[in-house]
Amino acid sequence: MAERRQVCVGVDLGGTKIQAAALKGNRVLGTARLQTPQSGVLEDVIGAIAESVEGSLQEAGVGQADLQAVGVGTPGEVDVPRGTVSRAANVPGFDGEVPLGSLVSASLDGGVPVRVDNDVRVGVLGEFRAGAGRPFRNLLGIWLGTGVGGGLVLGGKVHDGRGGAGEIGHLVVKPGGRQCSCGRRGCLEAYAGRACMEQRARDKHARGSRTRLFEIMREESKERLTSGVYARALKEKDKLAEELIADAAWALGIAMASAQNLLDVEAIVVGGGLGDRLGRRFLDRAAERMRRHLLNSADPPAALATELGDLSGAVGAALLAKPASRPARPRQEDGRAGSSRTASRAGAARRKT
Ligand SMILES: [Zn+2]
DSSP states (O other): OOOTTOEEEEEEEOSSEEEEEEEETTEEEEEEEEEOOOSSOHHHHHHHHHHHHHHHHHHHTOOGGGEEEEEEEESSEEETTTTEEEOOTTSTTOOSOBOHHHHHHHTSGGGOOEEEEEHHHHHHHHHHHHSTTTTOSSEEEEEESSSEEEEEEETTEEOOTTTTTTOGGGSBSSTTOSBOTTSOBSBHHHHHSHHHHHHHHHHHHHTTOOOSHHHHHHHTTOSSOOHHHHHHHHHTTOHHHHHHHHHHHHHHHHHHHHHHHHHOOSEEEEEHHHHHHHHHHHHHHHHHHHHHTOTTTTSOOEEEEOSSGGGHHHHHHHHHHSOTTSOOOHHHHTTOOOTHHHHHOOSOOOOOO
C-alpha cells in the first residue's frame, strides 16, 4: 500500500480513448482506459478524464487522498506554464483555448496539481525514463499516429528549442511531394501519418485502385482506416495497403537518416498507435532505408520499438507530473530530465501534434 501522496497519475488524452496510469516512482500500480466521449461537450471529456484517474487509483488500491499530482498529455498546441491547450481539433468539445489543467484539477478532490504537455512529448518522456530509451542520454522519438510527432532528448534532457522542437513530422522527405495536413507538401507526415495515408487511399480507390481496406474498415465497424485495419489488410496481402506502408517506411527512413546526420543520437524510438501496431518488420524496413542515407553508416543508431506501447503517454505524463521538489530518485540524480524541465522553461511552450 502506497504511503500518503506518493502516487502520480498520468493521463494520455486522445480523440478516441483516454488512457490513465497510476505510478509510484517509475512503477505502474494501476491503469484505466475509457472511450473519449463523442458528445462534443467539454465537461463530458473532463469528467471522463477524472473517471480514468479514479479508475487507475482504484486498480492501484489507493484513493484520491494518496494522489500527489496528475499529468495530462494532450494533442494540440500546449501552453505548458498556463496548462492550456488549443487546436486540439480531434478531441470532441475542445474548441478554442481550453484551460485543461485547471479544469482537471477542479474535477478532482482537493485541487490536486495538474500539469499539461503535448501528447507526443510525454510519450517520448515515458519511453526515455521508463521504457526502451532508459539506457540512452541522446534519443529521438518518432510517434506515428493520426499525424506524426516527435520528441528529442539530448544530453539527458528533453530538448524543446523555443517550445516547438522535435516536429519531425514536418521534415521534408520529398520537395513538392504529397500534400501534408499542415498545408505544405512533401513532409514525413504526408506519407506516414494515418490521416494523410487515408486520404491517399481514398483518392487511389476513387481512381480505380482495388483494395480491401475500406471493406475491412466496415467489417471492423471502424469509421477510419485504423492501424488495426492496416494490420489486417497487410495480412491479406492487400496491394494498396502494402504500397501505402512501403511509402511510409521509405519516408520514415529518410527522415530518420536526416535527423541522425544532424543529431547523432544513440537511439531512435518509433511509437504511436500506427508505429506500435506495425511493429518490428516495419521498423526494420525504415531502418534499412535510413542506413543508405547515413553519413556514419558503420555506426547507425539503435532503431527501437516502444517498450511501454500504448502506455508510454500515460506513464510519461505521470512522470512529468511528479513535483521536482520531491526527494530525487537515482535517475534524476544522474542529470536526466525530470519534471523540473517544465518549471524551468520560461519561453512560450507551444507545440503542435
Ligand atoms: Zn507538414
